Amino acid sequence: MSTxxxxxxxxPVLFVAHGAPMLLDDAGWVDELHRWGAALAKPTAILxxxxxxxxxxxxxxxxxxxxxxxxxxxxxxxxxRLKYAAPGAPALADRVRGLLRAADVEVADAPTRGLDHGSxxxxxxxxxxxxxxxxxxxxxxLEPAALFAVGRALAPLRDEGVLIVxxxxxxxxxxxxxSPVTPQWATxxxxxxxxxxxxRDVDALLDYRARAPALxxxxxxxxxxxxxxxxxGAALDADTVRFPIEGxxxxxxxxxxxxxx
Numbered sequence: 001m002s003t004x005x006x007x008x009x010x011x012p013v014l015f016v017a018h019g020a021p022m023l024l025d026d027a028g029w030v031d032e033l034h035r036w037g038a039a040l041a042k043p044t045a046i047l048x049x050x051x052x053x054x055x056x057x058x059x060x061x062x063x064x065x066x067x068x069x070x071x072x073x074x075x076x077x078x079x080x081r082l083k084y085a086a087p088g089a090p091a092l093a094d095r096v097r098g099l100l101r102a103a104d105v106e107v108a109d110a111p112t113r114g115l116d117h118g119s120x121x122x123x124x125x126x127x128x129x130x131x132x133x134x135x136x137x138x139x140x141x142l143e144p145a146a147l148f149a150v151g152r153a154l155a156p157l158r159d160e161g162v163l164i165v166x167x168x169x170x171x172x173x174x175x176x177x178x179s180p181v182t183p184q185w186a187t188x189x190x191x192x193x194x195x196x197x198x199x200r201d202v203d204a205l206l207d208y209r210a211r212a213p214a215l216x217x218x219x220x221x222x223x224x225x226x227x228x229x230x231x232x233g234a235a236l237d238a239d240t241v242r243f244p245i246e247g248x249x250x251x252x253x254x255x256x257x258x259x260x261x
Contacts (some may be wrong), residue, residue, distance in 0.1 A: 009041045011158045013151075013235035015228045015258040016122045018050070019249065021072055021079040023121055029245075029255065030125045037126030037258075038245045044161035045092045047132040047154065048117030049231075050167035051224040057106035058150065060096060061113040063135065064088035069116045071133040089133035092162060096137065096154065103153035105140070118167040132163075135198035142226045144206045151233020158261070164234045165228030171218045171254045179251025185214035190254040197232070197258060198206040198241050205232055227260065235260035 005233075023029055052071055053061075065088055070080045100107050115123075119136050154164060170193050171186045179186075192213055196204045204211050208225070212218070214239060219225050238260035245257040 001115070009161060010161045010261065011161050012040065012259050012261040013158065013164045013238065015168070015170075015231040016126075017169050017245065017249075017253070017255045017257050018118045018167045019255075021075050021117060021121060024079075024124065026249075027164075029249075032245050033122060033125035035130065036259075040163070041161070043163035045089045045090065045135065046123070046127070046163045046165060047096065047137040047157065047163070048115070048119040048123075048134060049134060049139060049166045049227045050116055051227055052116040052118040053136065053138045054140075054142065054223060055108075055110070056140045057108050058100060058140040059108045059110045059113075059138040060093050061115070061136040061138075062088065062111050063093045065089040066112055066114045066118055068114045071116045082120070082124070083129050084124055086123070086130040086132060086134040089135040092133065092135045092157075095137070095157065095160070099156060100150070100151050103149065105150060105153060106113065115233045122165075122167055127248060139226055139230070142222055144208065145230050146207070147226055147229035148202075148206060148233035151230040152236065154230075155234045155236070158234065158241075164231065165182055166229075166231035168224035168227040168243055169253055170225065170228065170256050172224035173217055173220055173252055175220070176217070176252040177250050182248045183217070183224050183252055185217040186211045186248065186252045186254065187217035188192065190214070190256055193228075194243065194256060200236075200238075200241070202232070202236070206227065231258065231260065
């Protein structure tokens with residue numbers, strides 16, 4: 001008698017504020033991330049899009065475990081000993097290649113590139129057992145329409161139980177780090193993006209460079225915002241929008257994180 005495998009539950013799509021290595025010293029934030037991960041159905045695999053990897057054409061990182069990338073400077077030595085030995089995801093890589101090429105997105109491979117801290121820092125908190133296969137892909141540009149289109153192309157992965165995760169920050173101004181109070185521009189931008197996402201206002205999201213308040217202060221460079229565009233594209237038809245984590249960190253960095261679906 002043949003057995004029938006139950007289909008994987010449709011996975012949500014996330015955007016995670018990933019902090020920095022010292023996020024791991026913030027017990028409250030670690031606990032929030034851990035509880036969020038525990039509340040989700042266990043994914044078949046995780047596909048990460050991090051603010052810390054922009055490469056053209058869109059590039060798929062190693063499909064087998066390779067050393068992590070310690071892409072940060074001046075931190076305590078213990079952070080350079082972090083490990084996250086998640087299984088590789090070669091089958092997911094093949095599926096990603098197929099979906100992207102069908103959408104006329106050029107794809108390359110980087111077989112020796114490990115996960116960067118935008119991927120492994122939140123995953124260490126959400127899935128500390130490192131027992132879910134993980135794959136990272138690059139952002140091929142910072143252009144909103146192109147990133148949104150990548151998300152749309154990857155959306156079928158949700159029906160295969162794959163958790164698509166954009167990782168960055170919805171406000172990111174290193175010059176304002178450790179502000180004694182949260183600046184008005186940070187609260188304004190945070191409120192604007194929350195409203196846009198809740199209303200699923202795709203036009204406003206894609207036109208954020210013209211419509212968002214205080215953009216130059218909230219994002220002097222925009223790579224930390226860009227992953228949310230992929231996440232939004234992958235969950236255009238999501239029936240629920242939630243912010244499992246909110247608040248500010250070091251004054252001006254919003255910890256707002258997103259679950260679509």
